[in-house]
Amino acid sequence: MKRCQTFTLIFLTLIFVIFLFISPSFDNVLFRVNEFTIILANHLPKIASVGQTNSVMSAQATPENTVNVRRPHPTTEPGIMFLQSSSELNPSPLVMCSIESAAKLNPNKPVYFFMNAFNGSVSMYREPEYKGIALLSSLKNVIILSLSPEELFSNTPLAGWYEKVDPSKERHWLHVLADGCRLALLWKYGGIYLDTDIISLKPLKFQNFLCEQSSNYANNAALGFNRSHSFVKMCLKDFVDKYNGAAWGHQGPTLMTRMLKKWCGTDNLNDFLNKDCKGIVFLSSNWFYPVPYPNWGRYFQKNKWNKNNDTIENEFSKTNGVHIWNYMIGHRKVEIKGSRSIIEYFFSEYCPSTYKSIPLQKEKPEKK
Known part of the structure; x- marks a missing residue:
């Protein structure tokens, strides 16, 4: 078993070297280095301890093993992403239920929970003080990660905005920050984003989608996009160009609505309900907003x-x-x-x- 795992690491190293040689630019080289770092983070715990579980998603802190190796961020494998932009370290029952339900119904998908105040080590947060973190981290496909907006927004149109904005003068700061974070997460990693007050009732499939909140109006509480999707890039640019922190939802549902109308070339989104519009499906409200x-x-x-x-x-x-x-x-x-x-x-x-x-x-x- 140990010999097989060592061979796997050598094989991954060779693949990495090949990627370096075929990368056409320095930026791509940096990207490959980052990807290889993540791969090592996934495999080193297995090589260090043969008796541990083979599941990539189950590197959890336990009484027997407090050494916890975590990904610095999601890999390019699409996952389901949640985030908490506040400094809260004790998730509410609703937050816990949202994440648990997604993990339970999608056992083969990684479920990422980004927390602004999380320091990156699950072993630091034990019961009874951190009951929520302990419960969520016990789920085999849930991965709790630290949320660093500055790092997340780097190399996106939001970097300059975040550097200049003054949170103390923002009326809806935590919501605006969350609006920006979900876009940056989808742009960099792809997958499905869900608000922490969405309880999953069915398994989710990966597709490019937005969902209707009400007639001719979209919402951003549930989004799905491939990594580096051009629609998300449009939204990131519009977020900065037409920023208005004083208007509720201007960077959230309203942004989604105006960008989707622009994308589809229409003022009436109702014509595209449950239909494909240039690679994006506009789902009807019953998918995620059955009760207005x-x-x-x-x-x-x-x-x-x-x-x-x-x-x-x-x-x-x-x-x-x-x-x-x-x-x-x-x-x-x-x-x-x-x-x-x-x-x-x-x-x-x-x-x-x-x-x-x-x-x-x-x-x-x-x-x-």
Whole structure:
């Protein structure tokens, strides 16, 4: 086994040397060096310890093995990507459910979770203080990575913008930052991006797509694109050229809408629902936004879930993922476990580990 793994490393080294010679430019050479570094990160743990799992995605910290080798960023293998632009290190149950559901339904795809405050070592974040990180890192295809906007935006149109922008003067900074990060992630690595309030209900296939939020209007909570796609490049340029941080969604859903209209050469995106437009599919709202944001509270209405009734399952049978509209929830306290709500059904069915970790709220005694 050890001899076979050593041979694999030698073979990869030879391939790398060949790539160097056929690279036409210095930039391409740097790219190949970076790719080879990632490949080594994937294989060195296996060579160092023959008894460890062969899964590339399972290099997790455990009590027996606290040495944790992680990719510095995704490889060119497309994955499902989530990000948290705030400094929060304790993901909410909704964030955990979104990531777990995607990982569970797509076991052969890497699921990346970028955290702005994460230092890059899972072994540093243990229970009970970091219960969320511990749970997510235990899932074999979930990879938690540090989010460095400066590094991510390098060699993109967002680099100059990020250097000049003053977050303290930005009204919607965390949202704007997240809008930029998802575009840069798709541009550099490709794959599928999902907001951390989208609970997956079905496996996802890789394709170039946007999704309708409402009539003639797109959203950016669920996106899929090949690496270096020209549509994403258009969006990155427009993000900077027409930047307006004071207008909610201007760098997000509104940008997606105006860029898709430009791409398709139309003012009426409804004509392209569930159709291919120059290599991009514009999915109808039922794919990710089956409940519009003004009705977000419907997910949390109590006593809507009967365990002996398949009404909820039938209603969302054509939905790939439900966007819960976390922004609309704000600071409201919402009950999940024990509420018999639609959201409790989703948690129990699609993210059972997260659901199990949620304590059951005790009912307050009635005042006499």
